[in-house]
Amino acid sequence: MVCRLSTRLLNISIAGFCKSRQLEKAEAVIIDGIRLGVLPDVVTYNTLIDAYCRFVSMDAAYTILPRMREAGISPDVITYNSLLAGATRNCLLSQSLDIFEEMLQSGIHPDVWSYNTLMHCFFKLGKPDEAYRVFRDIILSNLSPCPTTFNIMINGLCRNGYMHNALGLFRNLQRYGFVPKLETYNILIDGLCKAGRLGAARSVLKELGESGLKPNAITHTTVMKRCFKSRQFKLGLEILSEMKSEGHTFDGFAYCTAISALVKLGKINEANDCVVQMIKNGIVLDLVSYNTLINLYCKEGKLEAAFNLLDEIEKRGLECDRYTHTIIIDGLCKAGNIEGAQQHLSYMNTMGFDSNLVALNCMIDGLCKAGQIDCAMKLFESMEIKDSFTYTSLVHNLCRARRFRSASKLLLSCLKGGMKILKSTQRAVLDGLSNSGYTSDARKLKSKIWSARLLH
DNA sequence: GATTGGAACG
Structure with missing residues (x-):
C-alpha cells in the first residue's frame, strides 16, 4: 500500500x-x-x-x-493511444495507421479514444470516406461516442469541403439532445469562415451567445481573421480593439493574426505596436510567430533584423519550414538582392523543400522584375508543378519585355491546364500581338482562349 | 496517464 x-x-x-x-x-x-x-x-x-x-x-x-x-x-491501450495521437499530431499519418495495426496485433482492444484519433488521421489524410467508416463503426459497436467524436467528425467534414454535411450533422445531433460545447461552436464558425460564409458564421456566433456560452479568444481570432480576409478591415480592427478592451486572453494566435493582417494593410507602425505588446505579455515565440515577425521585418526592409531572428530560431532548436524560406526569399527579392535570394533558394533545396511552389513563384517574380526573364524561364522549365501565379507572373513580365509570342504560348498552356489567369494579363497579350503586327496570331489566340474556357 | 477548435508565405 x-x-x-x-x-x-x-x-x-x-x-x-x-x-x-x-x-x-x-x-x-x-x-x-x-x-x-x-x-x-x-x-x-x-x-x-x-x-x-x-x-x-x-x-x-x-x-x-x-x-x-x-x-x-x-x-496498454493508453500507451498505444498516446503514440497514435503523437504520430497524427505530427502528420506522420502512415505511421499512425501502422501503430493502430500493431495495437490490434498485440491483442489490445482499441477504445473510443483510439477510434477518435484514427478518424482524425483519416481526415488529415484527406480520406473522409474512411473516417466516416470509423465513425459508423463507433456508433454501431458497443463503444459509445463522446463529444470529442462528434467534434472531430464535424471538424473533419469542414476541412474536407463538406461544410453542408458538417452543418447537417450538427443540427441532427442537436435534435437528439446533444448540447454543443464551445469547441463545437468554434469548429463550425471556423469552417463557415473558411468557406467564405461570414453571414452563416455570424448566425452561429449569435446562437453561441444565446446558448449561454461565452465566446473565447479562439472564437474572436477566427472571426477577426475572416474579416481581414474579406477586406472588412474596419470590422476586423474593431474586434481587435474589443478583444483588448474586454480583457480577453490575447495569445500568440491572436497576435499573429493581427500582426499579419496589419502588415497586409500596410499599417507597419500598428503591427510593430502589436509585436511590442506580444513580447511584453510574455508570449513564448514559436515557429509561426517567428515567421510572422520575419515577414514584418522583410516588408519594412529590415533584412538584418529578419536574419537575426533566423539565427534565433536555430539557437532555440527550432527548424525553419517552407513558410520561413518563402518569406526570406521574397524579402531578398523585394530588397533587390537577387543573388542572395538564389543562394537561399539552393539552401532551401538542400533542406528538402525543393518543391516549395510559393517560394519558386517568388523567385520567378523576383528574377523577372530584375530583368532576368531568361533565368526565370529556365527556372520555370525545371518546375514540376506550376500554378496560376507562376504563369501570371511570367506572362505579365514577358509582355512588359514585349515578347508577346512567348507570352501567348505560356498563356495557352496555362488555360489548357485549367488554371485561371488575370483578364488584364490576357488582354495585354492580345493587344501586344495585334499592336506589334501579329494580327492573325492574336485572332487565333482569341479563339483558342474561348475553346480552352469551354473545356474547363 | 491521453484524442478535437483559432495564427505565418506569392
Whole structure:
C-alpha cells in the first residue's frame, strides 16, 4: 500500500514536469524513485511517452517501449493511444495507421479514444470516406461516442469541403439532445469562415451567445481573421480593439493574426505596436510567430533584423519550414538582392523543400522584375508543378519585355491546364500581338482562349 | 496517464 501510494505521488510529480516540458527533471525523478524503492508503473511510462511525442520526437517516444519491457511492464491501450495521437499530431499519418495495426496485433482492444484519433488521421489524410467508416463503426459497436467524436467528425467534414454535411450533422445531433460545447461552436464558425460564409458564421456566433456560452479568444481570432480576409478591415480592427478592451486572453494566435493582417494593410507602425505588446505579455515565440515577425521585418526592409531572428530560431532548436524560406526569399527579392535570394533558394533545396511552389513563384517574380526573364524561364522549365501565379507572373513580365509570342504560348498552356489567369494579363497579350503586327496570331489566340474556357 | 477548435508565405 505504501509503495502504491508513493508511485502515485511519483506519477503526479512526473506529470507536472512533463507538462512544463522539463523532461530531464521527469527522468531524474524516476531515477531517484528507483533508488528509494518506488518503482515506475504503466502510468509513469505512458506519461513519458506522451511528453516525448509532444515535445521531442516520435523516435524518442519509441525508445521508452524497450525500457518499459525491461521493467516488466506491458504497454496498454493508453500507451498505444498516446503514440497514435503523437504520430497524427505530427502528420506522420502512415505511421499512425501502422501503430493502430500493431495495437490490434498485440491483442489490445482499441477504445473510443483510439477510434477518435484514427478518424482524425483519416481526415488529415484527406480520406473522409474512411473516417466516416470509423465513425459508423463507433456508433454501431458497443463503444459509445463522446463529444470529442462528434467534434472531430464535424471538424473533419469542414476541412474536407463538406461544410453542408458538417452543418447537417450538427443540427441532427442537436435534435437528439446533444448540447454543443464551445469547441463545437468554434469548429463550425471556423469552417463557415473558411468557406467564405461570414453571414452563416455570424448566425452561429449569435446562437453561441444565446446558448449561454461565452465566446473565447479562439472564437474572436477566427472571426477577426475572416474579416481581414474579406477586406472588412474596419470590422476586423474593431474586434481587435474589443478583444483588448474586454480583457480577453490575447495569445500568440491572436497576435499573429493581427500582426499579419496589419502588415497586409500596410499599417507597419500598428503591427510593430502589436509585436511590442506580444513580447511584453510574455508570449513564448514559436515557429509561426517567428515567421510572422520575419515577414514584418522583410516588408519594412529590415533584412538584418529578419536574419537575426533566423539565427534565433536555430539557437532555440527550432527548424525553419517552407513558410520561413518563402518569406526570406521574397524579402531578398523585394530588397533587390537577387543573388542572395538564389543562394537561399539552393539552401532551401538542400533542406528538402525543393518543391516549395510559393517560394519558386517568388523567385520567378523576383528574377523577372530584375530583368532576368531568361533565368526565370529556365527556372520555370525545371518546375514540376506550376500554378496560376507562376504563369501570371511570367506572362505579365514577358509582355512588359514585349515578347508577346512567348507570352501567348505560356498563356495557352496555362488555360489548357485549367488554371485561371488575370483578364488584364490576357488582354495585354492580345493587344501586344495585334499592336506589334501579329494580327492573325492574336485572332487565333482569341479563339483558342474561348475553346480552352469551354473545356474547363 | 491521453484524442478535437483559432495564427505565418506569392
